[in-house]
Amino acid sequence: MLRENVSLQAYNTFGIDVQARWFIEIDSLTRATEFLVDNLNAGQDVYILGGGSNLLLTDDLQGLVLCNRIMGKEVVKEDEKHVYLKVGAGENWHELVLYCLAQDWGGIENLSLIPGCVGAAPIQNIGAYGVELKDVFVELETLSLATGNPRRFDANACGFGYRDSYFKRTGKGKYLITSVTLRLNKAPHQLNTSYGAIEAELAQQHDGPYTIQNVSKAVIAIRQSKLPDPAEIGNSGSFFKNPVISASAFGELQAQHPSVPHYPQSDGPVKVPAGWLIEQAGWKGKRIGDYGVHERQALVLVNYGRASGQDIFALSEEIMQSVLDQFQIQLEREVNVW
Ligand code: FAD
Ligand code: NAP
Secondary structure (H helix, E strand, O other): OOEEEEEOHHHOOOOOOOEEEEEEEEOOHHHHHHHHHHOHHHOOOEEEEOOOOOEEOOOOEEEEEEEEOOOOEEEEEEOOOEEEEEEEOOOEHHHHHHHHHHOOOEOOHHHOOOOOEHHHOOOOOOEEOOEEHHHOEEEEEEEEOOOOOEEEEEHHHHOOEOOEOHHHOOOOOOEEEEEEEEEEEOOOOOOOOOOOOHHHHHHHHOOOOOOHHHHHHHHHHHHHHHOOOOOOOEEEEEOEOOOEEOHHHHHHHHHHOOOOOOEEOOOOOEEOOHHHHHHHOOOOOOEEOOEEEOOOOOOEEEEOOOOOHHHHHHHHHHHHHHHHHHHOOOOOEOOEEO
């Protein structure tokens, strides 16, 4: 049902209270197609909402917010080594991970406990602990917001990059993703445990050999120990991307800051954790009224209660400027600002 003047506070993990002029939840492909075709001439802006966990809402939205709740899981192909699973874009991502683990299908266990919906996962090519969506991605289906026509995208057409895709660039705001098909692995599984604290966390659990279910539990435990739960403190996860800078720029940075953590990329540039830069610039744990920088994770901006999206946006500007002044590195926001 189309509703008017709806508060979006419960629909974004920052808990920002702005209103949508028009709001509709859609739970089937047929309904989505009908709705888009019927509204083609309405001429209003359309905002697609999943779980609202990668958003900063800075003002009331005058257009239409379409909340995607298209559900369903279907094995569309299977061979000796893989299962091809087509998933409705409105399914919850973490519940999908748990479902796959229950079937003993591997590939997304390192992406446990990421909030949000399946349809948003390709938008920024979600990633964590050394795995990205693109590693298991086969294709996705969309409806054009301009025509209501269906279009299928393979991995190449999605143009995946580091927390990036075609849908954050030229395809931004043009499509409703309705399903995503993943290629999952059958046993025996290859585990990806080289990243961060996974091995240490696994060793605490038991002696091994380890399973994909163990890896998921380890990732969940690490995340719960480090990240604020949006149900308790409003946040959108990492607010900024980790900058990837040229080898020569990194050489200069390291000469001035020998202890800078860094991760060389295969093709030459170097990734520097944005959280480290923000912490060095003195922001970690800083609180201004009802908003601030999380005390355990400098990459996460938080809403302690009644902050506005504009407060948090202004804080992000200040952080970016101070990192630029101190390190000559331009941070980029990861969250989508509306
Ligand atoms: P939303 O916030 O609703 O939308 C995000 C963007 O995608 C918007 O531009 C929206 O228009 C678009 N969109 C959403 N659904 C569709 C659709 N069906 N069709 C077209 N466009 C759509 N991200 C990571 O990559 N790795 C992490 O480890 C991670 N950890 C997080 C931890 C916490 C505590 C939080 C709060 C966030 C974290 N995130 C992480 C960010 C976020 O969870 C992901 O980006 C997630 O994929 C967003 O899903 P969503 O459904 O909430 O998207
Ligand atoms: P962390 O382990 O404290 O590491 C800090 C940063 O260094 C990470 O962001 C990560 O970059 C990079 N890093 C660490 N080990 C690496 C390795 N072996 N190879 C390459 N890069 C490495 O990070 P964290 O904050 O606790 O997060 C853990 C994982 O969850 C990360 O992958 C992070 O991206 C993901 N996460 C994402 C969000 C989000 O909203 N996007 C929120 C929470 C956690 P990468 O980020 O590039 O991996």
